[in-house]
Amino acid sequence: MSTVKPEHPALQAKVRCFGSKAALTAEATYITQEGGVPLAALNLEVAPRQGERIEWNRKIVLQLGEDDLPLLCCVCLGYLPKAEFKRPTKGITIERQPGRIYLAASQGSGTGYALPLPISQSFRLGALALAQLKKQSVCDDEQLVLAALRGAAALYKG
Structure with missing residues (x-):
């Protein structure tokens, strides 16, 4: 694992995606476990949309770390058709569909938001x-990271 000094949260890279019924913010972050070095991670926040307003106070948040981040990459790169990220009371499913990726988040009973992500998003x-x-990885060679992802995708039995 590489040791990286985390940036201030306001300076972290973000991607925002907006659908007609929900929105997604994916934000670079770090997980720091007790006594450990910071590990690069990604927060996914999915919130409902009411007209032009996004209700971020009702968002579902999931942090993807060491076990989940490779699976998200595998779906985005086309190595896997689908991946599910489950926690005790919530989860996110991401799935490749023709011309887009479809993301659905749920929490508890009856709370769920979903949105399609077109090619650009x-x-x-x-x-x-x-x-x-790549920040989590021990190597800086992008080709090795991609090869490792293909190998990881072959092991996934979601």
């Missing part, structure tokens, strides 16, 4: 996820 999400994954 899928590209930006994939690029940010891959940049964070």
Whole structure:
């Protein structure tokens, strides 16, 4: 794992995507476990949309770290058709569909938001996820990271 000094949260890279019924913010961040070095991660925040207003106070937040970030990259790069990220009370599913990636978030019973990510937004999400994954990696060679992702995708049985 590379050791990286985390940037101030306001300076972290972000990708924002807006659908007709929901919005997504993907934000570069770090996980710091007790006594450990910071690990590059990605926060996914999905919130409902009411007209022109995004209700961020009702957002569902999931942090993707060491186990989840490679799967997100695999879906964005086309190595996997779908991945699910589950926590005890919430989850996010991301799935490749013709011409887009479809993202759905749920929390508790009855709370769910979803939005399609067209090609341009899928590209930006994939690029940010891959940049964070590279920070987690022990190698700086992008080709090795891509080869490792293909190998990881072959192991996934979601």
